[in-house]
Amino acid sequence: MFHLVLVNLGRNPLRTLLTLASVTLALFLFCALSGVLDTLQESIKVGSETRLVTRNKVSLIFPMPKSYMQRLQAVDGVKRVAISNWFGGSDPANPRDFFAQFAVDENYIPIYSSDVDIVEWSQLPAGVPAPAGVDPKLAVFETEQTACVVGIKLMEKRGWKLGQQVTVRGTIYPGDWTFTIRGVYKAKKKSFDESSLLFHFSYLEQKGMGGSGQVGIYVLQLADPSRASAVASAIDGMFQTSAPSTRTESEQAFQAGFVSMYGNLPFVLRLVGLAIVFSILLIAANTMMVSMRERTSEFAVLKTLGFTDGAVFGMVVAEAAVITVGGGTIGALAAKFGIEKSGFNMLGFLPSMTVYWSTVFVGIGIALVIGAVSGLIPALQASRLRIVDALRRVE
Amino acid sequence: MAWIEVSDLRKVYQRDQQQIPVLDGLSLKIEEGEFVALMGPSGSGKTTLLNLIGGIDSPTSGDISVAGTNIARLSGAELARWRSNTIGYIFQLYNLMPVLTALQNVELPLLLHKMNGAERRKRATFALELVGLGDRLGHYPRQLSGGQEQRVAIARALVSDPKVLLADEPTGDLDRKSGEEVLQLLERLNTEFKKTIVMVTHDPHAAESADRMVHLDKGVLSA
Ligand SMILES: Nc1ncnc2c1ncn2[C@@H]1O[C@H](COP(=O)(O)OP(=O)(O)OP(=O)(O)O)[C@@H](O)[C@H]1O
Numbered sequence: 001m002f003h004l005v006l007v008n009l010g011r012n013p014l015r016t017l018l019t020l021a022s023v024t025l026a027l028f029l030f031c032a033l034s035g036v037l038d039t040l041q042e043s044i045k046v047g048s049e050t051r052l053v054t055r056n057k058v059s060l061i062f063p064m065p066k067s068y069m070q071r072l073q074a075v076d077g078v079k080r081v082a083i084s085n086w087f088g089g090s091d092p093a094n095p096r097d098f099f100a101q102f103a104v105d106e107n108y109i110p111i112y113s114s115d116v117d118i119v120e121w122s123q124l125p126a127g128v129p130a131p132a133g134v135d136p137k138l139a140v141f142e143t144e145q146t147a148c149v150v151g152i153k154l155m156e157k158r159g160w161k162l163g164q165q166v167t168v169r170g171t172i173y174p175g176d177w178t179f180t181i182r183g184v185y186k187a188k189k190k191s192f193d194e195s196s197l198l199f200h201f202s203y204l205e206q207k208g209m210g211g212s213g214q215v216g217i218y219v220l221q222l223a224d225p226s227r228a229s230a231v232a233s234a235i236d237g238m239f240q241t242s243a244p245s246t247r248t249e250s251e252q253a254f255q256a257g258f259v260s261m262y263g264n265l266p267f268v269l270r271l272v273g274l275a276i277v278f279s280i281l282l283i284a285a286n287t288m289m290v291s292m293r294e295r296t297s298e299f300a301v302l303k304t305l306g307f308t309d310g311a312v313f314g315m316v317v318a319e320a321a322v323i324t325v326g327g328g329t330i331g332a333l334a335a336k337f338g339i340e341k342s343g344f345n346m347l348g349f350l351p352s353m354t355v356y357w358s359t360v361f362v363g364i365g366i367a368l369v370i371g372a373v374s375g376l377i378p379a380l381q382a383s384r385l386r387i388v389d390a391l392r393r394v395e
Numbered sequence: 396m397a398w399i400e401v402s403d404l405r406k407v408y409q410r411d412q413q414q415i416p417v418l419d420g421l422s423l424k425i426e427e428g429e430f431v432a433l434m435g436p437s438g439s440g441k442t443t444l445l446n447l448i449g450g451i452d453s454p455t456s457g458d459i460s461v462a463g464t465n466i467a468r469l470s471g472a473e474l475a476r477w478r479s480n481t482i483g484y485i486f487q488l489y490n491l492m493p494v495l496t497a498l499q500n501v502e503l504p505l506l507l508h509k510m511n512g513a514e515r516r517k518r519a520t521f522a523l524e525l526v527g528l529g530d531r532l533g534h535y536p537r538q539l540s541g542g543q544e545q546r547v548a549i550a551r552a553l554v555s556d557p558k559v560l561l562a563d564e565p566t567g568d569l570d571r572k573s574g575e576e577v578l579q580l581l582e583r584l585n586t587e588f589k590k591t592i593v594m595v596t597h598d599p600h601a602a603e604s605a606d607r608m609v610h611l612d613k614g615v616l617s618a
């Protein structure tokens with residue numbers, strides 16, 4: 001019986017293939033969009049109230065003076081302050097293949113020590129002692145002006161090796177910048193991006209800013225997480241009359257703000273996803289209807305032979321389900337593995353995209369529903385068909 | 396009671412608001428093992444009568460008893476099962492599944508009976524050999540001549556060993572020679588395998604193959 005379903009699918013291979021392809025594409029897009037949304041959601045979760053981010057009140061893209069550093073350090077409740085500055089360069093050999101670079105100071109990696117591990121590092125020459133107060137794993141990095149630390153995913157993707165020199169072409173800060181890889185970091189949490197390159201802010205300051213430091217954002221480590229909002233308002237109050245003023249928020253809110261720079265993206269994406277699924281539903285339903293109408297007399301013959309209305313109904317639904325579930329499965333899996341392989345990560349601000357298995361299964365579920373719905377009308381028609389009417393039509 | 400017994404059968408088709416009476420109080424008896432030719436002008440209700448006997452249409456009133464079952468009282472699903480056990484149907488236009496081979500077409504009715512694939516294949520092959528197409532098992536309908544297609548259709552009709560074979564103008568679309576082969580086949584099924592056959596035909600020559608002719612005119616039997 002199932003054999004009959006399969007050979008019927010084969011009777012117009014092009015049509016079957018096109019319908020299958022449209023469902024594949026729809027489910028690919030659906031799962032990819034869901035992946036983007038889930039990743040956004042996840043990235044908002046990464047932040048911890050143990051850290052605050054201070055930025056220029058007007059916009060993230062304007063810097064603040066480096067002199068703010070001391071004043072932030074002095075605020076009660078702030079344990080440590082680190083600098084992070086967006087570099088925005090690209091690989092001259094591979095300009096389209098984007099990865100994020102940040103110029104950071106020596107406090108930055110220690111502040112994130114609960115989130116990242118240094119898994120590979122260059123050793124100091126024998127006998128040379130590590131500088132005081134510096135993680136021995138970062139000793140070489142800290143003592144070398146042009147050193148950098150790279151995320152493990154980026155290392156693997158580019159095939160880079162520890163100790164190798166890599167060149168980045170600046171877009172905001174012109175020129176070719178050559179860095180030596182002195183450390184590799186790995187995230188302890190899945191949500192932490194592993195595709196960035198971190199190098200010394202002092203190097204950026206000297207080579208790219210003519211010595212006068214302007215800072216993109218300050219990351220503050222707090223002594224007491226429960227006082228986060230009090231500290232944040234104290235800081236913004238302190239700079240209220242300064243130019244520029246600041247905006248201090250939890251890392252979580254900062255990332256959410258970054259995400260919303262893309263406008264109402266999540267909402268639009270969900271709408272687009274729904275529209276795609278719905279239009280595919282219509283296409284699939286229409287195709288099924290056309291294909292079934294051509295076979296009216298065959299259904300009548302099956303019934304004459306003694307196949308019940310229910311059996312004919314099941315056959316038509318099964319045919320629709322094979323197309324949509326087949327296409328849906330291919331599309332959903334392609335989204336999962338294709339997107340995860342590509343390492344797409346929204347310009348480095350977000351961790352690499354993940355399409356969850358739950359999304360894949362929801363996708364396949366949707367395909368199943370599309371199959372059922374698109375097969376339902378033709379299946380009902382076929383099962384309700386009166387033999388004598390159907391046979392007269394061909395004679 | 397006769398093998399096929401139709402009594403006071405009325406069939407009125409409803410088209411839009413219009414009522415079209417086709418059979419008007421028709422009664423007919425056919426004995427087991429008989430080969431009956433049903434003749435009459437176009438539109439006289441031959442196909443309608445055949446469909447009623449075959450349980451693929453239901454009467455407006457009256458009774459139809461076939462092989463001891465009064466089918467006028469059966470529900471849709473009961474009728475479907477009854478058909479698969481009792482009736483072999485042969486259409487004018489063969490009506491084979493174009494996507495299935497000759498063998499698969501003949502196996503189709505057996506899907507409704509409990510048996511394994513090997514047994515199904517054995518029976519279907521036997522039926523095709525019986526109609527002289529033992530060498531065409533893997534051919535698709537489009538690779539067969541009209542006469543061969545009709546013989547595959549006959550194999551399909553007899554493969555589940557039905558009690559009654561119904562044929563609606565089985566030679567209507569065939570040339571003289573192929574038509575002759577089909578008629579000989581039906582005669583053989585009647586004499587050798589004792590099948591009860593009701594065949595609608597326009598062709599007086601074809602009707603001569605039968606034991607008996609029944610004329611239908613304007614919904615009533617005329618002779
Ligand atoms: N399903 C139906 N709906 C409405 N009218 C029908 C239907 N089936 C048959 N009729 C009408 O019933 C009458 C008898 O039709 P039927 O097909 O039984 O004739 P027939 O004797 O088989 O004719 P032919 O020799 O042309 O096949 C015709 O007038 C036909 O239009």
Ligand SMILES: [Mg+2]
Pocket residue numbers: 441442443563
């Ligand atoms: Mg007719």
